Each structure stands twice: as C-alpha cells, then as structure tokens.
Amino acid sequence: MTLTWAKRAAFVAVAVLLLAAPLLLTPFRLDLLAKYLCYAIVAVGIALAWGRGGMLTLGQGVFFGLGGYAMGMHLKLAEAGPGQLPDFMSWSGVEELPLLWRPFADPVFALVMVVVMPVTVALLLGLLIFRQRVRGAYFAVLTQALAAAFVILLVGQQGLTGGTNGLTDFQYFFGLDLYEDADRRILYLVIVIVLGLSYLGVRQLVRSRYGQLLVAIRDGEDRVRFLGYDPALVKTIAFAVSAGLAGIAGALFVPVVGLLTPANLGVVASLELLIGVAIGGRYSLAGAVGGTLLFNYAKTIFSESWPDGWLYVQGALFVAVLLWAPRGLAGLADQLRTAVAARRRPPAPASPPVIKTPEEVRA
C-alpha cells in the first residue's frame, strides 16, 4: 500500500519537474531534453514489446522513421507552399512532385499516417513472422535486417527521400515558429504530454488481462497456445502498439531536432534505443523511460567533456550496467528496496510485486 503511494508521489514529482523544466533550463538544454523525451516515448513501446512480450526488437528505428518521414514530408510541403518542390528535390533533379508525396500536403492525412504507416508495417510483419513461430534471436535478426534494408532504400531514393542528407531545415510546425524559443517551449510541453499519455496508456494495457496474457506468452508461449489463445495475435498487437508509439515519437522528433536522416533510424540508432531501455530496466516502464533519459543525457555530457574518447566511456558504462545490474537500474532499485525492507522488518511481510524475469520463473 505504502509502496504504491510512494510510486504515485514519484510519478507526480517527475511530472512536475518535467513541466517546470522550461523555467529551469536554457533553450538549448530544453531542446536536448525534448529530444530525449522523444526517445523515451519509443522506450515505453520497447518496454511493452521486449520487457512484457519478450520480443527483442532491433528495428524500432524503422517505425520511428516511418512516423518521422510522414511528418517531415508534410512539413516540407507546407513550407514550400502549393505547387513548389521541397529544396532537396530541386538539387536532386526532380522536376515534378512525386505521386507518393502529394497526399502528405494534407495535414490530417499526414498525422494519420504518422501512426498508420508504422502500425500497418508492424501488423503485417508481426502476423507473418509470429504465425511462423519465429522468435528469440531469429526475430531480433529479422528486425535488424529490416532496419538495414530500410536505410538502403531511403539512401538510394535520393529524389524521393533526400538520400543520406534526409529531410532538413524546418521552420514551422502546425503554426509554431521553430525559430522562436517561446514556440519551442510549447512544442516541448506537447512532447511531455504525449509521453505522459503513452506511459499511462501502456501501464493500463500492461495491468489489463491482455497484459497478463502477454507476459504469460513471454514465459511459456506453448502452454498459452494449448490453453486456446492465439499467441501470434497477442504478440502482434503489442508489437504494433510499440510501432505506433515509435511513429509518434519520430513525428515529434522532426520539429525538435530540425532534421531526419537515415542515420536516425538505422541499425545503430535502433540499438541505441534499446540500450537505454536495457540500462533502465526493461521490466519496468519507469525504468525504461528513466534509462533512456539517463543514457542520452550521459551521451551528451560525455561527448561534450571528452570529445576524443567519449565512446569508450559510454561503452564502459553499458558494460558496467550489464555486469552488475542485468535487469537494469530499475531492477537494481527493486533489489535494494527489498533488501532494505527485509532489514527494517525482519519478519518481512509480502514482498513488493516484482515482475519476475523468465530466468527467475524457470529457476
């Protein structure tokens, strides 16, 4: 009982801090925080698919990119004005607006596509491969290959996608002037709200009967199948939700960072999304969010402090977490709390509801 209360208080404290950040941070640091929060939205989805569903998705960048490109295409068209071509098309030798781009001039269509494109791809892919009972490392490799292929496709179609440069130079975002600090603060608050809603929504999903089923499938897919459920469908839904969240995050990332390139959604980018979740702890939504924020913050600070060797520091941090806290920082916090509670009240009543890892369940 007290624990839930403490958790609730912590949630409110973090929410207040995030909402107050525009008053505390310089515009540059606020922009960085906004970017980290976009990644945190993806992390919520990964915690669902990987932590709860056991699907190690190494291709989350693809969904992030689909949402991002849908938004980027619309912003580019809105900026160019009717009948005009986006800047990169003119230097790529494209003379007429490609058919694929035309519907994105409509803001409603673009916003719908931000979610529909990644969700559709995830649904098709999920049904196809989960029905074939592809899982574990094979699923991971497949999603990673998808990320690699997606990047090659984007780079190869320079006239259509901007190639390696991607889409750059955005000034307006649905009436917000991105050159103005005040408008960027509004954008930041929008991102905080979207993250809050994603977090609460996924938490609700996790606690529902569906969430229990998902965990059951993670820990014993065949047993659940024998009970008469369709694991492929259950897993596909979680995968699609995580894809939709990544798409929304990608769409918000575009106005914050001001550009979207294939480098943002390739194999390395997808892995970095995952590393944040691993550091924070994939079995805990809050851990996934916190880990992602911490990882990206550390990346910024390390690279600013040691521009020559920061990658080694970052790598060492990751190795350290894997060695000493395989369940992430949230797992570590849970262990500490249990230990402290045990010491304070020797007869230890019911231990806090810790989500068990597959390894623990088998043990």
Place this chain on the structure above:
Amino acid sequence: MLSASLLLTGCADDPSQGGGSSGDTIKVGVLHSLSGTMAISEVTVRDSELLAIEEVNAAGGVLGKKLEPVVEDGASDWPTFAEKAQKLINEDKVATTFGGWTSASRKAMLPVFERNKALLWYPVQYEGLESSPYIFYTGATTNQQIVPALDYLKEQGRKSVFLVGSDYVFPRTANKIIKAYAEANGMSVVGEEYTPLGNTEYSTIVNKLGQAKPDVVFNTLNGDSNVAFFKQLRSAGFTDKTMPTVSVSVAEEEVGGIGPENIAGHLVAWNYYQTTEGATNTEFVKAYKAKYGATKVTSDPMEAGYNAVKLWAAAATKAGSVEVEAVKKAAGGIALDLPEGKVTIDGENQHVYKTARIGLIQPDGQIKEVWNSGQPVKPDPYLKGYPWAAGLAS
C-alpha cells in the same frame, strides 16, 4: 524515477558562464567527426585548424585577444552535427565555428547557423548549388574542381566517361553536372554506378568497366571505398594506362591508405597539393610536421580548414569586431597569401577564389601537379556563367 530527477538537476547548467569574447580570450568552435567513419579524414582537418589557431595566437591573437578553441565531436552523424553546432552557439557563445566535411553534415548545420545568425566556415570541396548567408565556403565549388577536371579531360581527347560514385548528394549532383557538360561538349557518358558509403565490393563494377572500356573513369567515391575500388581494379589487371581514372575525393591522406603502388599514375583534381610551390606552403608543411609528426602529409581539405581560420582572423581584424554581421561585411575582398597561393573572399556568395589544379599520383604517395588554371577561378556555385549548366540549379 531516480534517474529522471538526476537528469533534470544535472541539466540545469549555469547560464551565466561563457561569452564569446569575454575576458582575455575569444572562443571559436571546431566541429568535426572525431569518431565514426569520417573520423579518419576529419581529424586531420581539426588538427590543421588547431595549428592555424595556434599560429594566430602566436602572432598576437585577434583584436588583442587570444583564440580559445572549443572542440566538439560530430561523430559522423548529421543530427549530432546540428546538436553540437547549437551547443557551440548557445552554450559556449563562440564567435565563429570551423567545421563539417560531408554535405550531409553541412545541410544539417545550415539551419542552425541561419536560425541563430551565427557563422560557419566549411572547408571541403562540395557540390555547389548553395550559398547560405551564414556560411563561408573555403573549399572548391564545382566550377573550381569538377569543371576544370572535365576541361582537362576534353583537352586530352578523352571522349567517353564512366561515372563511379558513393550514393549520396555530392556524387549524384557532381554526376548531374558531368552529364550536362558531356552532352554540350561532345563527350559521352557510358555508365553510371553508385555504391553505398563504406562499400568494399567492387568486382561487379570493375567487370562493367572492362566491358564499357571508357576513355576515363570519373571517380566520386568517398572514404574507405576508394581503398577497395583501386585494389580490386588493379588486381583485375587494369593499370593507369588501360583504365585511367580521375578522382575528386582522393587526396594525400587517402593515397596513403590506398597504398601508392595501387594508385600511382592516376589523376586527381584539387586546389592544393603538399607539393604546391611557394614559400607559404613550405612553411605550412613544416609547421604541420613539426606539430604532428614528420610522417604526416598535408592535403587540400586540411589546407582549406587552415585557410578558414586565417581568413576569419583577417576579416575580424579588418572589422575591428568578432560580431557576425561586421565580420561578414568586412570579409568581402580580403585576399591572403595562403599555402595554395592567393585566396580572395568573394563577398557576394561567400566562397573564395581558388586555383584549380590537376595532379598525377606519384609512386611515393605525393601528387605532382600536371596542369593548373593559371590564375584563381572566380567561385560560381550555381554555375551561372556556364550556358550548358542552365537548368541544373533550378
């Protein structure tokens, strides 16, 4: 939860620190890839820029103040370039920034500098068709490198050209220009192939070259790919005589990586070589080797980065201020004697006048100049002075 609040407290930097020209120093940004695929090339440019900053300081600094470089890592990742540019401008309050190599990194940084009305000095040859009011381009634009190379090939009677390039903006735009030139000058393009950046498998392309038998291969491959390409070309039995190439992204540094024995006899097009004659270059090469080691070579992008620092310092001195608009206004017409010869800033498009040079790679890894444009060529990023290029810049 814990980590999230930790993050917030850590984020709240003290906004009172910094200030470009506060105290006795002027902060300047140096932003290149120190990690990732581009590091091998960009680290050398950073080194030459730091050398130039040291020299400016040794000569008394700018407006009586020493320059203080703030080095950041672009990490071969274009959004990182944008982020670090923003950091240099907003947090470090640098007076100007020297940085970038790939076109993608420049395109990523351009809106940041325009939005903040801050200055970037970009030191690498590029595909043209751009002229930002907040960027100075000290590398060649197309009419100072690619067009002269084509003039040279035409003069040599090479009629058919095969285009090989990495799949990104510079090669694709360069090849668009080459095709327009070829059409207007009675040359023919007999093939056009692109490979992803970092590609190392060229046997298919080498086979196609063997079948097409072009008079010359125009090579716009970038980075590591050149090593694989030239080695595989050679092991397929082609030499500089049977399959001559001209490269626009292979300089002294890359020749060392490819191995001079694999590429000697092939052509390159640049504005500067380590062997370029002149007392200023002798000094530059000597100073660079003294600082970084006797085995180091100097190359065109390094020299252009070095020039950028010197040109900015001259402009700020002339303006009597490091304030961006004042420096921009003072920059036009500034002429300095630099390692490649006389370099003049074109105030209108913020590019520089440069002498075009064709070089022949020697067995010792150095490049010998075989042709030059005689005088510095006026920069023309949109190729407005070339009738055959009409329509390219639309």
